[in-house]
Amino acid sequence: MIPQPIPTGEAAREAGLASPQRPAGRWSHLLRLFGDYWLSHDWKFAWFGAAVLLLYQFGNAWIMIAGIRWQQAFFDSIEARQAGRFVPLLLVFVGILAAQIVASLVYTWTTMILGMRWRTVLTARYLDRWMARNRYAEIERLRLIDNPDQRIADDIAVVTGGQVNGFGVVNVAFGVIGMVVGSYSLIVVLLETAEPFRFALFGRAVVIPGSTIWYAVLYSLFGSIVVTRIGQPFVRALMRQQHRDADFRASMIQVRRQAAQIGFAGAASVERATLGTAFDQVRHNFRSVTWSLLGINAGQGVYERIGSILPLFLMVPRYFAGAISFGQVMGARDAFQQLVGQLSFIVQIYGRIGVHIACLNRLKALDDAIDQQRVRGISVDAAASGGAVLRTRGLAVHRPDGAGLLDIGDWCVQRGERWIVQGPSGVGKSTLLRAILGLWPDGAGEVSLAAGRAMTVPQRLYLPSGTLKSAVCFPDPDSMHDDAQIVALLDEVGLSAHRDQLHAVRFWQDELSPGEQRRVALARILLHRPELLILDEATSALDGDNARRFHEQLLAALPGVTLISVVHDDALAVFHTHRLVVGNGVAAAAPIGDAA
Numbered sequence: 001m002i003p004q005p006i007p008t009g010e011a012a013r014e015a016g017l018a019s020p021q022r023p024a025g026r027w028s029h030l031l032r033l034f035g036d037y038w039l040s041h042d043w044k045f046a047w048f049g050a051a052v053l054l055l056y057q058f059g060n061a062w063i064m065i066a067g068i069r070w071q072q073a074f075f076d077s078i079e080a081r082q083a084g085r086f087v088p089l090l091l092v093f094v095g096i097l098a099a100q101i102v103a104s105l106v107y108t109w110t111t112m113i114l115g116m117r118w119r120t121v122l123t124a125r126y127l128d129r130w131m132a133r134n135r136y137a138e139i140e141r142l143r144l145i146d147n148p149d150q151r152i153a154d155d156i157a158v159v160t161g162g163q164v165n166g167f168g169v170v171n172v173a174f175g176v177i178g179m180v181v182g183s184y185s186l187i188v189v190l191l192e193t194a195e196p197f198r199f200a201l202f203g204r205a206v207v208i209p210g211s212t213i214w215y216a217v218l219y220s221l222f223g224s225i226v227v228t229r230i231g232q233p234f235v236r237a238l239m240r241q242q243h244r245d246a247d248f249r250a251s252m253i254q255v256r257r258q259a260a261q262i263g264f265a266g267a268a269s270v271e272r273a274t275l276g277t278a279f280d281q282v283r284h285n286f287r288s289v290t291w292s293l294l295g296i297n298a299g300q301g302v303y304e305r306i307g308s309i310l311p312l313f314l315m316v317p318r319y320f321a322g323a324i325s326f327g328q329v330m331g332a333r334d335a336f337q338q339l340v341g342q343l344s345f346i347v348q349i350y351g352r353i354g355v356h357i358a359c360l361n362r363l364k365a366l367d368d369a370i371d372q373q374r375v376r377g378i379s380v381d382a383a384a385s386g387g388a389v390l391r392t393r394g395l396a397v398h399r400p401d402g403a404g405l406l407d408i409g410d411w412c413v414q415r416g417e418r419w420i421v422q423g424p425s426g427v428g429k430s431t432l433l434r435a436i437l438g439l440w441p442d443g444a445g446e447v448s449l450a451a452g453r454a455m456t457v458p459q460r461l462y463l464p465s466g467t468l469k470s471a472v473c474f475p476d477p478d479s480m481h482d483d484a485q486i487v488a489l490l491d492e493v494g495l496s497a498h499r500d501q502l503h504a505v506r507f508w509q510d511e512l513s514p515g516e517q518r519r520v521a522l523a524r525i526l527l528h529r530p531e532l533l534i535l536d537e538a539t540s541a542l543d544g545d546n547a548r549r550f551h552e553q554l555l556a557a558l559p560g561v562t563l564i565s566v567v568h569d570d571a572l573a574v575f576h577t578h579r580l581v582v583g584n585g586v587a588a589a590a591p592i593g594d595a596a
């Protein structure tokens with residue numbers, strides 16, 4: 001039996017079905033996200049931006065120290081009643097202010113542009129990976145994670161900061177560098193005024209310089225530990241909030257898509273209640289977000305208040321003792337507060353870091369789902385030969401949980417044969433078609449297809465939003481085909497009423513009736529002229545006469561086509577040469593009429 005997938009999404013983690021992500025895995029994942037951009041084709045700008053942000057941190061520290069020095073000089077000149085120094089000091093102040101403004105503009109520009117360029121590269125990478133190897137369909141088929149669209153659209157924007165007022169991981173990373181540089185500079189200033197610790201150890205006098213610095217470091221460390229502890233429920237609540245918000249939005253998209261069916265069933269009130277329930281989930285969890293955020297804010301508030309008066313208690317005794325000047329007290333108080341501010345960078349932005357952790361977890365879960373290795377039970381190749389268009393060997397189709405669904409065994413479809421596949425509902429006919437096309441890996445055996453153009457028309461036809469011409473030409477780009485050819489096809493399949501709307505951009509999927517959509521499907525078949533055509537109840541939306549006309553037109557235009565068609569209406573068997581009847585988990589093949 002094939003190992004079955006383990007759900008990896010956050011919902012499964014919440015329910016205790018999946019284990020939490022390992023911290024080491026998270027860090028290597030974050031490094032990979034950085035590497036994806038800083039080693040990408042845009043690496044020159046990436047490193048240039050990083051260099052500018054690094055320079056900014058040093059420049060900012062220099063400006064900060066210049067400000068503190070200015071303040072010292074300013075208060076000392078006031079104390080000494082030196083009126084003549086007032087104007088030069090004012091000019092220095094203007095210079096510091098100008099440098100500050102320029103630096104902050106450069107910082108904002110760089111982080112915004114860098115954020116958007118990083119987001120662009122990551123979005124392209126995730127879209128490529130998600131759409132490759134049929135992973136987007138596998139993730140939905142196996143319900144591996146919720147809302148991959150939200151992860152790609154929103155979570156990447158948050159992490160990279162590539163959005164309005166964005167504060168991405170880059171801001172955090174360079175903020176930490178700024179914290180180290182700024183703290184170092186402030187420590188140098190504080191050392192000038194801070195009294196050393198003096199104590200005796202084993203009879204020897206020990207002197208440790210910079211008592212104020214140690215107080216500031218210990219104070220910040222204590223604050224960081226407390227706030228990070230208080231903040232853990234916030235991160236968890238935030239992750240729940242994100243996927244509940246996404247579920248609510250997905251429910252509304254579902255209502256929008258199924259508007260007509262809901263209307264026919266008179267089920268608006270039921271759907272309204274479902275949306276209400278989905279929003280209740282959002283609202284209930286928001287309480288947890290609020291309470292946990294209040295905890296963080298309260299912690300931060302107390303921390304800042306105490307931090308603003310603590311330096312005065314530490315400095316003033318030395319001023320009274322005549323050891324330092326009043327200007328030095330004010331300068332040192334400023335330096336202490338700024339040092340505590342610098343060292344508490346993590347405390348100040350913990351809320352934002354919480355958002356980042358939640359988004360990074362969700363992106364990691366998306367990566368895990370994309371990378372999930374699943375043993376491919378059914379192998380599909382393009383090696384059918386000897387006149388066969390399709391050949392199966394020992395084909396058995398299973399459900400995703402490993403239970404058997406359908407045993408096909410050996411089956412051969414020769415070029416030009418037309419097979420009708422019949423059997424009770426739910427027996428696995430559509431799943432068999434998916435297995436043949438390589439879209440259903442669960443099972444055992446081999447499928448070989450002949451090289452050549454194959455086409456599938458599913459039960460529900462996909463019409464991309466855009467022009468009617470692009471809906472007919474799909475999956476070819478509409479520029480590949482002449483307007484006149486498409487108009488002639490519309491006439492041929494009975495859609496002449498729409499020939500003037502070839503370039504009208506509309507939601508054709510919603511606007512065309514199911515019968516008209518079947519005719520678009522026929523136009524597509526006649527345009528692409530496939531050698532192997534697979535129909536999955538392609539005419540179930542048509543009445544008997546129209547279904548027959550569909551087949552007549554199809555066979556008149558493509559007399560040599562190889563056809564595999566799931567059909568419930570036995571009257572359509574006359575258009576086929578062979579029959580595959582599936583039921584009770586097994587299949588029986590037989591010729592029809594003249595082919596018998």
Ligand SMILES: Nc1ncnc2c1ncn2[C@@H]1O[C@H](COP(=O)(O)OP(=O)(O)OP(=O)(O)O)[C@@H](O)[C@H]1O
Pocket residue numbers: 140141142399400405424425426427428429430431432
């Ligand atoms: N993604 C999936 N995950 C789990 N089970 C699935 C999935 N897709 C299909 N199945 C199950 O596989 C079985 C066969 O489904 P399938 O659509 O192939 O039946 P069918 O014979 O085509 O039915 P019908 O004639 O009604 O279209 C059903 O029980 C269905 O619930």
